[in-house]
Amino acid sequence: MADTIVSSATREVVIGFDRPFCVIGERINPTGRKLLAAEMTVGDYSRVESDARAQVEAGANMLDVNAGIPLTDEPRILAETIQLVQSITDVPLSIDSSIVEALERGLSVYKGKALVNSVTGEEERLEMVLPLIKKYGAAVVAISNDETGISEDPDVRYEVAKKIVERAADYGIPRADVVVDPLVMPVGALNQAGVAAMRLIRRLRDELGVNTTCGASNISFGLPNRHALNAAFLSMAIGSGMTSAIMNPLHAEEMQGVMGANVMMGHDPECRRWIKKFREPAADGQEAQGARGGRERRRRRA
Amino acid sequence: MADTIVSSATREVVIGFDRPFCVIGERINPTGRKLLAAEMTVGDYSRVESDARAQVEAGANMLDVNAGIPLTDEPRILAETIQLVQSITDVPLSIDSSIVEALERGLSVYKGKALVNSVTGEEERLEMVLPLIKKYGAAVVAISNDETGISEDPDVRYEVAKKIVERAADYGIPRADVVVDPLVMPVGALNQAGVAAMRLIRRLRDELGVNTTCGASNISFGLPNRHALNAAFLSMAIGSGMTSAIMNPLHAEEMQGVMGANVMMGHDPECRRWIKKFREPAADGQEAQGARGGRERRRRRA
Numbered sequence: 189m190a191d192t193i194v195s196s197a198t199r200e201v202v203i204g205f206d207r208p209f210c211v212i213g214e215r216i217n218p219t220g221r222k223l224l225a226a227e228m229t230v231g232d233y234s235r236v237e238s239d240a241r242a243q244v245e246a247g248a249n250m251l252d253v254n255a256g257i258p259l260t261d262e263p264r265i266l267a268e269t270i271q272l273v274q275s276i277t278d279v280p281l282s283i284d285s286s287i288v289e290a291l292e293r294g295l296s297v298y299k300g301k302a303l304v305n306s307v308t309g310e311e312e313r314l315e316m317v318l319p320l321i322k323k324y325g326a327a328v329v330a331i332s333n334d335e336t337g338i339s340e341d342p343d344v345r346y347e348v349a350k351k352i353v354e355r356a357a358d359y360g361i362p363r364a365d366v367v368v369d370p371l372v373m374p375v376g377a378l379n380q381a382g383v384a385a386m387r388l389i390r391r392l393r394d395e396l397g398v399n400t401t402c403g404a405s406n407i408s409f410g411l412p413n414r415h416a417l418n419a420a421f422l423s424m425a426i427g428s429g430m431t432s433a434i435m436n437p438l439h440a441e442e443m444q445g446v447m448g449a450n451v452m453m454g455h456d457p458e459c460r461r462w463i464k465k466f467r468e469p470a471a472d473g474q475e476a477q478g479a480r481g482g483r484e485r486r487r488r489r490a
Numbered sequence: 491m492a493d494t495i496v497s498s499a500t501r502e503v504v505i506g507f508d509r510p511f512c513v514i515g516e517r518i519n520p521t522g523r524k525l526l527a528a529e530m531t532v533g534d535y536s537r538v539e540s541d542a543r544a545q546v547e548a549g550a551n552m553l554d555v556n557a558g559i560p561l562t563d564e565p566r567i568l569a570e571t572i573q574l575v576q577s578i579t580d581v582p583l584s585i586d587s588s589i590v591e592a593l594e595r596g597l598s599v600y601k602g603k604a605l606v607n608s609v610t611g612e613e614e615r616l617e618m619v620l621p622l623i624k625k626y627g628a629a630v631v632a633i634s635n636d637e638t639g640i641s642e643d644p645d646v647r648y649e650v651a652k653k654i655v656e657r658a659a660d661y662g663i664p665r666a667d668v669v670v671d672p673l674v675m676p677v678g679a680l681n682q683a684g685v686a687a688m689r690l691i692r693r694l695r696d697e698l699g700v701n702t703t704c705g706a707s708n709i710s711f712g713l714p715n716r717h718a719l720n721a722a723f724l725s726m727a728i729g730s731g732m733t734s735a736i737m738n739p740l741h742a743e744e745m746q747g748v749m750g751a752n753v754m755m756g757h758d759p760e761c762r763r764w765i766k767k768f769r770e771p772a773a774d775g776q777e778a779q780g781a782r783g784g785r786e787r788r789r790r791r792a
Contacts, residue, residue, distance in 0.1 A: 216716025243598035329498055375753055376761050382754030388730060407754075413746070413768035423722040427688060444715070448722025451677055452684030452709075459678050459713055467716035 192327050192399045192431075194250065194280040197299035199432055201249050201280050203367065203399045203432050208251060208455045209446050210302075210432035212282050212401065213243030216269065217254035225257045230267055233272045240273045247447075252305060254284035256257040263293035270294050280376060282329070282434070288316045295324040303327045305405060305434075308367065309334030309348040318359045319366070327365040328356070329401060332388075337350065338371055340378065342388040350396055367399045367432065368392050372421075374409035382421060386428040393429035401432040404442070421425040421447030492666040494629050495735075496552065496582040499601035503582050504668065505701045505734050509583035510551060511748050514584050514605075514703065515545030518571065519556035527559045530567055535574045542575045542582060549749075550740040553579065554607060555596075556586035565595035572596050573691045584631070584736070589619045597626040605629045607736075608671065611636030611650040617746035624707045626659040629667040630658070631703055640673055642680065644690040644776075648670055652698055658750050666701075669734065670694050674704045674723075683724060688730040695731035703734040706744070721747030728755060 199285050203210045216239050218225035224235050243251055249294040253273055255266035266285055273281060283294040284305040291304055307317040321328045330352040332338075332345040333484035349368045370388040373381040387406070389400050403451055407421045408414040418440045422433060426449035435442055447465065450456045493506040505512045518541050520527035526537050555575055557568035568587055572583055578701055585596040586607040608631035609619040623630045630652040634640075634647040639779055651670045658668050672690040675683040687709070691702050699709060709723045710716040720742045724735060728751035737744055749767065751759040 228659075278724070379759060379761075380756050383756045385605045386754070390737050409770075411753075414766060414767075416746040417750050417753060419721070420725040420747055421754055423725040423747075424751060424754050427726035427729050444718040445722055445725075448719050449726060450720060451713075452688070452723055452726050454685045457681065459681075462719070463714060466713075467713045 189400050190397050192303075192364055192367055193206050193298040193301065194327055196274060196278050196280045198354045199278045199280065199365050201399075205393065205399075205429065205431060206455070207431070208450045208461075209426050209430075210401075211248050211437050211443070211446060212250040212252050212432055212434045213240075213246075213248035213437050214252050214403070214434045215239040215243055215436060217284070217440070218228060218257050221252065228255060228269065228379050229257055229260050231268070233269060235267055236272060237276055240277050243437050244277050244279055247443055248279065248437040250282055250303065250432075251281050252282040252284045252434050253307075253336075253457060255290065256285060256287075261299045262287055263290040266290045267293040267297045267371065274299055283326075288320070292320055293319065295320060295326060298324075302368065303329060304347045305329040306331045308332075309351065309352050311335070312329065314352065314355050318356055318361060321356070321361055321365070322359045327367060328361070330356070330366050331369045332371055338373075338384050340373070340384070342370070342391075343385040345388055346391050346396070347390060348459050349398070351397060353396060363398055367401050368396070369402050370400060370401045374411075375417075375421075376410040382424070386419075388422060389425055389428045393431075399431040399487065400429070401434060404433040404435040414443035417438050423449040423452075426450075492699050492701055494605075494666055494669055495603065496605050496629055497602040498576060498580050499518075499603075501580045503581065504675055505703075505732060507629045507695065507731065508702075508757070510735070510752045511728050511732075512703075512746060513550050513739050514552040514734055515542075515548075515746070516548035516554050516705070517541040517545055517573065517738060517740070518553060518734045519586070520559050521556065530557060531559055531562050531653065535571060538571055539578055542579050545739050546579050546581055549745055550581065550739040552582050552584055552605065552734075554584040554586045554736050557592065558587060559651050564589055565592040568592045569595045569599045572613050573599050576601055583630075586683055590622070593619065597622060597628060600626075603628060605631060605669065606633040608633045609654065610780075611654050613637070616654065616657050620658055620663060622660045622694070623658070623663050623667070630663070630667060631671050632658070633671045634673055641677075642675070642686070644672070644686040644693075648693050648698070650698070651694060653697060654701060665699060669701045669703050670698070671704050672702060674706065674708045675749075676713075677709050677719075677723075677766075678712040685727070687723075688726060691727055691729050691730045691732045695733075701733040702731070703736060704732065706735040706737040717743035718739050720744045724748050725751040725754075728752075749782060783788045 282303040282305045308331045332349040372385045375381040408417040422445040517661040584605040584607045610633045672688045677683040710719040724747040
């Protein structure tokens, strides 16, 4: 049973099989957000601040921070963004960049134990990123692709993940600090994408014993009513053992899918979180009559 | 792999591991519906007719028909209701009664191969119901409780289901014609109800090789925002191998959970059903941009 412990200066979050699902807010990312990119480029972090507050308010347990803006000083902007976000929220952060120098700058200013997003199975990436993870005592997202690209065969992706976990161990990084991203494909383009993701997540949990994460909305690219499809995917992936996801906590349907799955997994004691969030006026009467209703229904069917 | 084949006079429905989930509409049931009970008692089946049409319209693959009204001639009312419903819809029916004489009357007028709801592991029920199933060549819902009641231990419920399947075989009823109801408990009263249901459904599929069904809304009794919780449960139960449920197809959230799970299981080829139901105005642009978006997202993360 792997417990991945990440932290800010003042708060610890544990990602684990026996824990409520960890929601990693994805909003602080200029990719595809022209206005945010323009603001971050000139040092205006007002939208970063409102996005950070809104996501934590909506239930994010961690925040992913990305400053990938072409033709800018990404290392500096990422470091400034991290410092800003850590000054206004206490959730642990995921430091998200494909540029190793940016990851290092981010790690150098980060207070606590960060999650680094990400390393792949590519030799060059392993050799550049893993030493940083070890140096700063961070945790890392391991994306299950390598020089050969992203295999459509979940067994191949499993082997890539296994290789990354083993290479991390060579650098003295415990398996508990490696969170595998199985790479969720759009089911609209690949009919078996959902089945493959669930099977891989189950194997990563049962055989490799690692926590998992993913960019949840990938599954629904190109399809209508994406929120409902993302919600079904999240609930099913959690049922298969997925322990975190990089997602938009401002979307109510997805969050209901996650919170409902926490209830189904027995990770919401006495359904307190669910009831607190969705309690209805007493007039509804469901809560008071629930237990009796359950008996009625069973008597009727049995 | 068990394929449970049920039929009306003109349509066949297959419940199976490799098939889209089978939605059995629960509305034609006077339990807790005073007005419907009063109308059925005096032979007014107008509401039965509208309920039947509405559920099929909403996507029900089968309809459960129950005429359990105290102090009435349930066998006659059930038979009349079945004949009425079969005269206006072509979906196969689930004949639902705790009174054996009513089941027999219903079977005697039913056109096609019905699903009988239900038999339990109680000796008396087994001896009364199984011969009827054999006589009429029907399929049967096997509820996993017995004289000792409903065990909270899913392993005990598994053994009861196994006993029913074996007893059915003694009567010449193939395992494919036994659909097991693992008995879903309210998670608000029993924190492990979801986990227990998913584990039992998985065992019933992998070890006993039978199809499963349940009264899906039981899971959420006593809790607020029941539709979202039912949807999460349905998606996760389908991911665990559940192949049908007795539910209300008029509830959009539950149906989205089921349709989304069909997509995730690879049981909605090219997502045709999902797209047909939820296609948005072209202005949305998601469908056109979907594939490209998928590549973008992967490029960004990898």
